[in-house]
Amino acid sequence: MSVLEERYRRVLRLLPASYRARREEEMVSAFLDGARRAETDLDDQRVRWAEIAGVAALALRVRLGGPGSPPGEYATGEAVRGAAILGLVFWTMLGALFAAQTVLTYGVVAGVLPDGLMGIGDPGSPERLRQVLSGLAPLLWAASLGALVRGRAGTAKASAWAALVLPYALDPGAAGGPGWIAGLLTALPALVTALALTAGFHRDAPPPRLPGATAARVVAVPVAAGVLLALAVGALGAAARAGGEPGPLMLQPWLWLDPAGLACVSLLAVTAWLVLRRPALRASATPAPASAPPVVASGSVAPAAAILTVPTVVARAATLHPGAEGYLSGLITLVGALQLALLLACGVTLVALTVRTPGAAARDDLTGTREQPG
Amino acid sequence: MTPRPITEPAFLVLTALVDEPRHGYGIAQEVERLSGGRVQLKIGTLYGVLDRLAADALVEPDREEVRQGRLRRYYRLTDEGARALEEEAVRLADNAHRAVERLRLRQAGGLA
Numbered sequence: 001m002s003v004l005e006e007r008y009r010r011v012l013r014l015l016p017a018s019y020r021a022r023r024e025e026e027m028v029s030a031f032l033d034g035a036r037r038a039e040t041d042l043d044d045q046r047v048r049w050a051e052i053a054g055v056a057a058l059a060l061r062v063r064l065g066g067p068g069s070p071p072g073e074y075a076t077g078e079a080v081r082g083a084a085i086l087g088l089v090f091w092t093m094l095g096a097l098f099a100a101q102t103v104l105t106y107g108v109v110a111g112v113l114p115d116g117l118m119g120i121g122d123p124g125s126p127e128r129l130r131q132v133l134s135g136l137a138p139l140l141w142a143a144s145l146g147a148l149v150r151g152r153a154g155t156a157k158a159s160a161w162a163a164l165v166l167p168y169a170l171d172p173g174a175a176g177g178p179g180w181i182a183g184l185l186t187a188l189p190a191l192v193t194a195l196a197l198t199a200g201f202h203r204d205a206p207p208p209r210l211p212g213a214t215a216a217r218v219v220a221v222p223v224a225a226g227v228l229l230a231l232a233v234g235a236l237g238a239a240a241r242a243g244g245e246p247g248p249l250m251l252q253p254w255l256w257l258d259p260a261g262l263a264c265v266s267l268l269a270v271t272a273w274l275v276l277r278r279p280a281l282r283a284s285a286t287p288a289p290a291s292a293p294p295v296v297a298s299g300s301v302a303p304a305a306a307i308l309t310v311p312t313v314v315a316r317a318a319t320l321h322p323g324a325e326g327y328l329s330g331l332i333t334l335v336g337a338l339q340l341a342l343l344l345a346c347g348v349t350l351v352a353l354t355v356r357t358p359g360a361a362a363r364d365d366l367t368g369t370r371e372q373p374g
Numbered sequence: 375m376t377p378r379p380i381t382e383p384a385f386l387v388l389t390a391l392v393d394e395p396r397h398g399y400g401i402a403q404e405v406e407r408l409s410g411g412r413v414q415l416k417i418g419t420l421y422g423v424l425d426r427l428a429a430d431a432l433v434e435p436d437r438e439e440v441r442q443g444r445l446r447r448y449y450r451l452t453d454e455g456a457r458a459l460e461e462e463a464v465r466l467a468d469n470a471h472r473a474v475e476r477l478r479l480r481q482a483g484g485l486a
Contacts (some may be wrong), residue, residue: 023421029444030398054418061422068429203378204426297381 004035004045011052014059018070029128040092066205075300079354081200081207082304086191088145088160089222090266090308094259095138095163096226097233099180104234134170138163144197146219151209160194188311189263190304196307233257255335260316264339267312270305271346274353306350378430378464383423386413388432388451388459395436395450397422424449432458 008031012024035045064080065073106128140163149157164187186190201207210218233234236253320336321329380388383405390396390404401424402415415423427433434457436448449457 025445026398026447027417027421029441029446030402032444033399034402034417051416053469054416054422056418058418058422062425119424203381 002032004047005032007047008032008051011047011290014056016059016073019062027219032101050217051317057158061202061204064200064202064205066202069204075303077200077205077305078300078306079303080196081298083307084193084197084200085145085148086270086304087189087196087308088141088148088156089218090263091138091141091163091190091193092145092219093222093226093229093266095141095264096223097229098138098226099136100227100230101114102132103235104230106132114343130170134167137166137170140166142219142223145222146200146215148197148231149205149210149215149218150212151207153207156201156207157198160197164190164194182318186259186315188315189259189308192229192308192311211245229257229262250333252331255332256339258319260319261311261339262309263312264316267305267346268342271349274302274350278353302350302353306347306354308344309347309350313340313347316340316343379425380458381423383413383415383419384427385459385462385466387415387420387423387427388455391433391449391451392398392456395448397446397448399437399446427455430458431438433454 005028008028009024012027015023031051062069063073064077066077067074069077073337104139140159144156144159144163147153147159168187232253251262256265316336316339320333320340322333386405386408387401389408390401396404398417398420402417402420406414424433428435428449430450433449434452436450439446439448
């Protein structure tokens with residue numbers, strides 16, 4: 001065996017074993033036929049990056065299989081696609097929250113907050129404009145979700161990456177935390193959502209195309225939740241300003257309203273929903289269907305949420321400062337640690353639910369519009 | 375399931391199989407020749423295309439040969455594949471014809 005063949009076979013290990021069993025020999029043969037045409041010693045050649053990229057893309061498509069794929073690969077693909085959709089729903093809610101806060105803070109709706117109380121930059125200044133745009137950019141998550149449930153994967157992916165990157169590009173301070181590592185860890189849940197969206201919906205696994213009214217509902221619900229949260233945050237802020245020094249009771253709600261806190265609450269809600277629905281899920285578990293489900297099959301919610309739990313745990317842990325002194329710092333650390341424990345409990349429960357619910361694609365979906373497999 | 379649209383690489387792979395069954399590298403070579411060197415399929419890309427075409431029953435394995443200790447699996451165009459290719463070719467030719475017609479009109483000053 002030449003060195004080149006050895007190298008190429010190593011690259012092919014990116015593919016699942018079952019796929020390699022079917023295809024490896026003929027792929028190696030085709031690859032070496034092409035390499036021989038180059039007429040140099042096969043021990044001196046390297047596998048080109050374009051070939052490696054081609055195999056990696058194939059491996060991703062095969063491992064995250066679409067309809068018609070083997071059950072295991074289909075289930076993995078559904079879990080990743082489910083994580084993308086659940087993540088998009090969550091970030092749509094947060095996008096609406098950030099946008100509504102921006103609208104309130106910068107007086108786009110006049111007189112809601114005292115002018116200049118929290119705003120950065122003078123009215124009409126480029127800095128103010130940058131801040132406003134940075135606050136509104138997360139609304140692109142809603143555009144991404146809307147495009148996805150209307151079957152436009154390319155637009156959904158572009159919008160999601162824009163929603164992820166634009167706030168930081170417009171306002172580098174949006175990363176928060178001391179240094180870029182903390183910023184990256186905080187952004188990990190959104191990054192995982194964008195990656196799941198990009199990898200999960202490929203040519204062999206196109207997104208569902210929901211009717212316009214259903215798609216609008218899928219987007220409107222998290223947007224409404226985000227706006228309500230923004231109003232709640234505004235009310236809390238007003239109460240805090242009126243009361244002077246924030247006490248433990250006043251501080252508690254804030255600690256659940258930052259992105260990691262809200263992710264914790266959302267994952268708790270999803271886990272509780274799954275546990276309560278478990279008997280129904282078990283009764284309706286079926287093998288992978290022949291056609292693509294419209295949104296997230298409920299059997300894929302547990303693994304999808306389990307995927308999202310990992311970056312949320314990392315993001316929450318990144319904001320903890322156990323060594324910080326002072327009563328309020330101690331309280332923040334305590335609540336953060338409690339959230340971390342709840343997230344870990346969610347993760348364990350979700351993994352257990354995934355393992356105990358075979359036949360991941362169950363009959364109904366989050367929008368209740370999925371066709372019943374025959 | 376709704377039939378998948380035929381992408382350019384898939385179109386060229388189907389075209390490469392019209393005259394005779396070919397193995398993986400043979401298909402890649404023929405696609406390069408058909409496209410005037412413009413499309414050079416990587417092996418991973420080629421097998422992704424072949425997987426999709428086989429799943430849609432547009433191509434199927436023909437035979438296997440062992441040359442110099444290496445497996446060569448040949449693929450052939452199915453009747454359904456020939457029909458799909460013909461429909462796509464007619465559609466593309468129709469589009470191209472309309473484009474050429476309009477460009478001629480434009481050159482003649484018939485269109486703004």
